[in-house]
Every structure is written in C-alpha cells, then in structure tokens.
Amino acid sequence: METKNILINNVTLLGSEIKRGSVLIENDKIMDVTEKNGQKDADIVINGEKKVLSPGLVNTHTHLSMSLLRGLADDLPLDTWLNDHIWPVEANLTGEYCYAGALLACVEMIKSGTTTFNDMYFFMDHVAKAVDEAGLRGMLSHGMIDLGDEEKRKGEFKETLRIIEKCHDTAEGRIKVAFGPHAPYTCSEELLKEVREKAGKMGLKIHIHVSETEFEVQQVTEAHGARPFEYLDEIGFLSDDVLAAHAVWLSDKEIEIIKENEVSLSHNPASNMKLASGISPVSKLIDAGVNVSLGTDGAASNNDLDMIEEIKIATLLQKVNKMDPTVLPAEKAFEMATINGARALGFQDVIGTIEMGKKADLVLFDMKAPHLTPFRHPKSHLIYAAKGSDVNTVICNGEILMQNRELKSLDETEVITLAENAAEELLSKA
Numbered sequence: 167m168e169t170k171n172i173l174i175n176n177v178t179l180l181g182s183e184i185k186r187g188s189v190l191i192e193n194d195k196i197m198d199v200t201e202k203n204g205q206k207d208a209d210i211v212i213n214g215e216k217k218v219l220s221p222g223l224v225n226t227h228t229h230l231s232m233s234l235l236r237g238l239a240d241d242l243p244l245d246t247w248l249n250d251h252i253w254p255v256e257a258n259l260t261g262e263y264c265y266a267g268a269l270l271a272c273v274e275m276i277k278s279g280t281t282t283f284n285d286m287y288f289f290m291d292h293v294a295k296a297v298d299e300a301g302l303r304g305m306l307s308h309g310m311i312d313l314g315d316e317e318k319r320k321g322e323f324k325e326t327l328r329i330i331e332k333c334h335d336t337a338e339g340r341i342k343v344a345f346g347p348h349a350p351y352t353c354s355e356e357l358l359k360e361v362r363e364k365a366g367k368m369g370l371k372i373h374i375h376v377s378e379t380e381f382e383v384q385q386v387t388e389a390h391g392a393r394p395f396e397y398l399d400e401i402g403f404l405s406d407d408v409l410a411a412h413a414v415w416l417s418d419k420e421i422e423i424i425k426e427n428e429v430s431l432s433h434n435p436a437s438n439m440k441l442a443s444g445i446s447p448v449s450k451l452i453d454a455g456v457n458v459s460l461g462t463d464g465a466a467s468n469n470d471l472d473m474i475e476e477i478k479i480a481t482l483l484q485k486v487n488k489m490d491p492t493v494l495p496a497e498k499a500f501e502m503a504t505i506n507g508a509r510a511l512g513f514q515d516v517i518g519t520i521e522m523g524k525k526a527d528l529v530l531f532d533m534k535a536p537h538l539t540p541f542r543h544p545k546s547h548l549i550y551a552a553k554g555s556d557v558n559t560v561i562c563n564g565e566i567l568m569q570n571r572e573l574k575s576l577d578e579t580e581v582i583t584l585a586e587n588a589a590e591e592l593l594s595k596a
C-alpha cells in the first residue's frame with residue numbers, strides 16, 4: 167500500500183501534551199506531534215494558523231436513524247412521546263429508511279466534529295453501510311426488547327448475532343458491534359443474563375439505557391424490589407464492559423455500585439432536559455471516580471447531534487444544578503467529549519487524544535470568527551463559545567471526510583434529498 171501523509175502545521179492543539187506545533191499523519195495513524203513545523207513535502211499540507219486541532223469528538227449514546235423523526239413530537243414526557251408518537255412510526259421502519267436516516271446523521275456529525283459514536287437502533291446492517299460510506303468510526307448495537315416474551319427474546323438474539331457476524335470489525339476496523347439490551351424495564355432478567363454471558367464470552371461491549379426517568383426507577387423497584395443499578399448488580403450484569411446511557415436517577419449506593427463495577431456512563435443532558443427526565447449527578451459521579459462520557463441521544467429528543475452544543479449544555483446544567491460555577495469546568499467537559507468517550511467504548515488506546523501511534527481522528531476548528539475573538543483561550547472558546555458549524559476540517563482514520571466545510575466522503579445534497587423522501591414516506595404510513 168502506498169503511504170499517504172497529511173501534515174497540519176502551526177496549529178493550536180487540544181487533548182495533547184504539546185500546546186502548539188504540527189501533527190503528521192501517515193495513512194490511518196498519527197506519526198508525529200511536535201512543537202516545530204514539519205517538513206513541507208507531505209501529500210497534503212494544512213495551514214493550522216488561527217485554527218484549533220482537537221481529537222474527534224465521541225458521542226457515546228445516539229440513535230442515528232431517528233434523525234428522520236426530528237421534530238415529530240416535541241414537548242412531551244418520555245412515556246407519551248415513546249408510546250403515542252415514536253413507537254407507532256418505528257413499527258413501519260425498514261432497512262432503507264434506517265440507511266437514509268443514518269446517512270443524514272453521519273453528515274450532521276461530520277459537520278459538527280464527531281468522528282466516533284455509539285449507536286443503538288434497528289436494521290443495523292443498513293446503518294453499518296451508511297457508516298462505512300461516511301468514513302466514520304462507530305459502535306453499533308441492535309436494540310433488544312423482549313418484554314418477557316420468550317419468542318421475542320429468541321428473535322432479538324438471532325438478530326443481534328446476525329449483526330455481529332455481518333458487521334463486527336468491518337470497514338477497516340472502524341465498525342464494531344456491541345450487545346444492545348434496551349433497558350431494565352423493557353428486557354427480562356433472562357435476556358439480560360444471556361446478554362451478560364454472551365458478551366463476556368465474545369469480548370463485546372454492552373450498551374443499555376438505565377435510570378432515565380423517575381418512573382423507570384419506580385417500575386423496576388416494584389418489579390424487582392431494588393433500584394435499577396442495584397437490580398443489575400444483583401443479577402451479575404454489571405462490569406467494565408457496560409456502557410449505561412442517562413443514569414439520571416441514582417442513589418448514593420448506586421453511584422458506589424457503578425464505581426465498583428467500573429461501569430461507564432453516557433450523560434445526555436439535552437435529551438434529559440427536553441423530556442424533563444431530570445438532572446444526572448455528573449459532578450458527583452466524576453468526583454467518585456466514575457468514567458462519565460457525553461452523548462446527544464437521538465435527534466428526535468435533542469433535536470440535533472451537535473456535540474459542541476452538548477458540551478456547553480452539560481457544563482451549564484451542572485453549574486446551575488449545584489448553584490456552583492466551579493463544578494464541571496471546561497477541562498473536565500472537554501475530557502467527557504473526547505477521552506472519556508473513547509474509554510467508555512474501550513478505545514482509549516486507539517482514539518480520544520492527539521498522541522503518536524493513535525488513529526488519526528482529528529477535528530480542525532476555524533477560530534477566525536467574531537464569537538471566537540480574541541483567540542487566547544482555545545479550550546474555553548471550544549466549550550463555551552464555539553458552534554458545531556465552526557468545524558472546518560474533519561479527519562477520521564487518516565481520511566479527510568470534510569475540508570473547508572466541504573464533504574469529501576458523501577454528497578450532502580444527495581443525502582438531504584434521500585432523507586427528506588424517506589421521512590415523507592415513513593411518516594405517511596403511521
């Protein structure tokens with residue numbers, strides 16, 4: 167294979183030991199990070215002046231194809247939103263619709279600086295096709311729901327194993343597959359135990375929603391005589407390969423359980439605020455030593471996939487919740503959206519920082535904008551002032567996916583038309 171070099175010169179670096187200098191990419195990896203400007207004979211040389219280079223953002227909880235349902239039902243509580251609006255439409259989903267929604271989400275993620283995401287939904291082989299074409303890195307899981315029905319349970323395992331067989335470790339290693347039991351209130355104990363056993367044997371991650379609403383905590387407590395994380399601990403489900411999304415309603419004992427089992431969390435502040443689910447005790451969790459990452463959730467409850475916006479919401483929500491401006495400072499919030507996300511997916515040695523030997527998943531922000539002037543405090547600007555649309559160039563696995571805001575891997579106009587048509591058809595069926 168012919169070697170391909172990309173050199174980014176004279177750039178301000180975040181998520182790196184070096185604050186300013188150059189980064190050399192060779193094929194899919196970061197080959198050098200130095201304080202000096204590199205040699206000019208690379209295949210592609212990018213001038214990083216008045217730009218900030220960050221590790222690609224990691225969105226640890228989303229449902230890509232739900233971007234087709236954006237704006238469908240706003241201003242409702244979670245159970246009404248799901249039962250009366252989302253689930254009836256989802257009953258008519260097909261692989262083609264999921265592919266169109268996932269492609270749209272990929273365009274949105276690239277344009278706002280996300281290079282890695284953790285997705286749970288349906289028709290995941292069609293989602294994988296979109297991710298492969300987009301050039302992004304993703305962990306995919308088929309959302310399993312059995313509601314105690316044995317036939318349903320068998321079907322969910324059959325589909326999960328089919329997706330693992332077909333998609334795990336494909337697209338030059340960019341796509342991984344995880345088990346995706348939906349939640350402790352939609353999955354039986356039998357299903358959860360079987361997932362636990364199979365994931366351990368196969369060395370795969372588990373992606374699950376836990377304690378999103380107070381109602382869920384009541385339901386689980388009534389059914390099992392224990393709060394959700396206590397119940398999951400009792401049945402031996404929790405381990406360091408579990409990534410739990412939301413984790414809004416937690417007792418002190420549950421925080422201890424999460425910490426002891428080294429479970430990673432995905433905090434989804436915009437979705438939790440919009441559905442009025444509650445406020446996750448993120449600063450307390452971080453103080454307790456829990457790995458807390460950041461996710462947008464699906465575009466039907468956010469209503470976008472912009473991680474730059476999510477970072478700001480996360481910090482502001484913790485500050486006002488604690489009535490303390492010092493909690494969740496910019497540095498911690500930045501880690502949540504990068505290295506903590508990588509750690510939650512088991513990718514901490516592969517992505518999440520700008521370091522020699524890691525995969526070249528990098529995002530270049532253009533700081534030549536009035537809302538980012540004066541250009542003096544890059545991390546502060548990224549957390550508190552920047553917009554997803556300030557992303558100028560995106561590189562994933564050494565491939566340029568967007569340069570100067572122009573998509574390289576996908577045709578943006580074509581994807582938007584495809585998604586418009588798919589949404590129109592799908593919504594007309596409900």
Ligand SMILES: [Zn+2]
Binds near residue numbers: 227229463464
């Ligand atoms: Zn979710």
